Amino acid sequence: MSKARLWSLAGTAILVVAAVGGCMKFTPSSPQALFTATPVEHLIPFTASFDGSLSEYTAGEIVSYMWNFGDGGAATGVLTDHTYDEDGVYTVTLTVIGSDGSTSSTRLDVRALNPLPTASFSYSPKSNMEGEYIVGANEWLYFDGSESCDDGNVVAYDWNFGDGEYATGPQAEHRYLYPGTYNVVLTVTDNDGGQSSFVERIQVLGGPPCNADVPNGGTCP
Amino acid sequence: MKGLASVVCAILLAVPALAGTLELSLGGGPAATSLDDFNSSILVFNALIEHLNETFDVHPDVAGTVPTLAPLTSGWTLCAAERYWLGEVFAFGATLSFARCTTATRGQYHGAETSTISVDAALQTVEAAVAARITFLDVGLRLSLDASLGYTHATFAHEVVFEIPSEYPSAISGVPPSSEGRHTGGTIGIHVGFSIAVPIVSGLSTEVVVAYRTAKVPGFRNAAGESLDFDGNGTPESANLAGLAVQLRFSLAMNLSLDGENGETP
Numbered sequence: 001m002s003k004a005r006l007w008s009l010a011g012t013a014i015l016v017v018a019a020v021g022g023c024m025k026f027t028p029s030s031p032q033a034l035f036t037a038t039p040v041e042h043l044i045p046f047t048a049s050f051d052g053s054l055s056e057y058t059a060g061e062i063v064s065y066m067w068n069f070g071d072g073g074a075a076t077g078v079l080t081d082h083t084y085d086e087d088g089v090y091t092v093t094l095t096v097i098g099s100d101g102s103t104s105s106t107r108l109d110v111r112a113l114n115p116l117p118t119a120s121f122s123y124s125p126k127s128n129m130e131g132e133y134i135v136g137a138n139e140w141l142y143f144d145g146s147e148s149c150d151d152g153n154v155v156a157y158d159w160n161f162g163d164g165e166y167a168t169g170p171q172a173e174h175r176y177l178y179p180g181t182y183n184v185v186l187t188v189t190d191n192d193g194g195q196s197s198f199v200e201r202i203q204v205l206g207g208p209p210c211n212a213d214v215p216n217g218g219t220c221p
Numbered sequence: 222m223k224g225l226a227s228v229v230c231a232i233l234l235a236v237p238a239l240a241g242t243l244e245l246s247l248g249g250g251p252a253a254t255s256l257d258d259f260n261s262s263i264l265v266f267n268a269l270i271e272h273l274n275e276t277f278d279v280h281p282d283v284a285g286t287v288p289t290l291a292p293l294t295s296g297w298t299l300c301a302a303e304r305y306w307l308g309e310v311f312a313f314g315a316t317l318s319f320a321r322c323t324t325a326t327r328g329q330y331h332g333a334e335t336s337t338i339s340v341d342a343a344l345q346t347v348e349a350a351v352a353a354r355i356t357f358l359d360v361g362l363r364l365s366l367d368a369s370l371g372y373t374h375a376t377f378a379h380e381v382v383f384e385i386p387s388e389y390p391s392a393i394s395g396v397p398p399s400s401e402g403r404h405t406g407g408t409i410g411i412h413v414g415f416s417i418a419v420p421i422v423s424g425l426s427t428e429v430v431v432a433y434r435t436a437k438v439p440g441f442r443n444a445a446g447e448s449l450d451f452d453g454n455g456t457p458e459s460a461n462l463a464g465l466a467v468q469l470r471f472s473l474a475m476n477l478s479l480d481g482e483n484g485e486t487p
Contacts, residue, residue, distance in 0.1 A: 032264050
C-alpha cells in the first residue's frame with residue numbers, strides 16, 4: 001500500500017473523528033425549569049416565596065415563567081410569593097417558555113399544615129392541701145374542657161378519667177370511688193382532624209366507698 | 222422480529238450458493254449519540270450540582286464540591302460484519318455491533334452530616350442488521366455507500382443518590398429521588414454511511430466507515446415491567462439513538478467461486 005493511500009486514509013479518519021467529536025456536544029431543545037421554595041412546610045396561614053432563577057435555556061432565553069400554586073392560585077415572573085390559607089399538600093408547578101416556544105415544567109410539593117388545637121380543662125370542687133389539690137373519694141366532680149381552643153373549631157372532646165371510665169363532650173361529670181392518683185386525659189379534635197391532649201393528675205383522698213351500688217360491694221368500716 | 226431474523230438467516234445461508242467473494246470485517250471506533258431525554262435529565266442534575274457548589278462554596282458550615290456530569294453523548298462501538306460481493310460493485314450481508322456510553326459523578330458535602338451526590342448511568346446497545354454496500358469509485362482507494370436495517374436492543378443501567386445538605390435553606394424542585402435499576406428496550410434502526418477502503422495486501426484491507434444511525438427506543442422497562450424514570454420527574458424517558466459513528470475496520474476477503482481465485486479483494 002502506498003504512502004499516499006495511507007495518508008489519505010489517516011487524513012479522512014482524523015477529519016471524521018473530529019466531526020464526530022463536534023457532534024458530542026449536547027444542545028437541549030427546550031429550557032430546563034427549576035425553582036426553589038421557602039418554606040415548603042409550615043402552619044397555615046403562611047406565605048411561601050418561589051424563585052425560578054435556577055431555570056436556564058442554553059440554546060435560547062426564557063421569555064416566560066408561569067406558576068401554578070396547586071390551590072387555584074397562579075402567577076407569572078421569576079420571583080413570586082403565595083399565601084396558603086387552607087391546610088393540605090399542594091403541588092406547585094413552574095412552567096418556563098423558551099424564546100422558540102418550547103416549554104419545560106417542574107414540580108414541588110408544599111405542605112400547608114393544620115395548627116393543632118390546644119386542649120385544656122378545669123374541674124371542681126377541689127381543695128388545696130399544702131399546695132396540692134385534692135378531691136374526695138365518691139365525690140362528684142365537674143370537668144369543663146370548653147377552654148380548649150383552635151384556629152377553627154373544636155369538634156370533639158374525649159375524656160379518659162384514668163380509672164377505666166370515659167366520657168365525651170365539652171363538660172363531663174365523674175366520681176372516683178377509690179382513693180388514689182389518677183391521670184385525667186382530655187383529647188380534643190378540631191374541624192381539620194388535628195388532635196391534641198391535656199393531662200392532669202388528680203389525687204383522690206378518703207376511704208373506700210360503702211354503697212350497695214358499688215361494684216364488689218365496697219368495704220364498710 | 223421473527224420475520225426480520227428469518228430474512229437475515231435466509232440471506233446468509235443462500236448467498237454462499239451464489240459463489241461470490243465473502244468479506245469479513247472487524248473493527249470499532251468512537252460514536253456520538255443524541256440520547257436527548259437522558260441528556261436533558263443530566264442538564265438538570267448539573268444545574269442542581271452547580272447551584273449547590275456555588276451555595277456551599279461560601280457557606281461557613283459546609284465544605285465540599287461535586288463534579289458535574291459529562292453528557293451521555295459519546296462512546297465506543299465495536300462491529301463485526303460479513304458481506305457477499307455479487308460482482309465488483311454490490312455486496313450485501315449482515316452486521317452485529319455493540320455500543321456503550323457512560324457518564325458518572327460522585328462527591329460529598331460535609332456539614333452537620335455528610336450528604337452524597339452520586340450518579341452513574343450507562344447505555345449499551347446490541348444491534349443485528351442486514352446491510353448492503355455499493356462501491357462507486359475504485360481508484361486504489363475504494364469508496365462505497367453503506368446502508369443497513371436492523372433491530373437494536375438497548376439496556377440502560379443507572380444508580381442515583383442525590384442528598385441535599387440540611388444547611389441548604391430552601392427546597393429545590395427537580396431533585397431526583399434515589400433510585401437504581403436496569404431497564405431494557407428495543408427498536409428498529411437504519412444506518413446510512415460511506416466507507417473508504419485501502420487494500421493492504423491481497424485479501425486484506427483496512428477501511429474507515431462513517432455511518433449515521435437513526436433509531437429511537439420508545440421506552441424502557443425493568444424486569445418488573447416498570448418504566449424507566451431516570452430523573453424522577455414522573456415522565457418515562459425514551460432513547461434517541463440517532464448519531465454518527467466512525468470505525469476503523471480490517472477486512473478479510475475470500476473468494477468462494479469455483480474458479481480457484483481465492484483470497485482476492487473485491
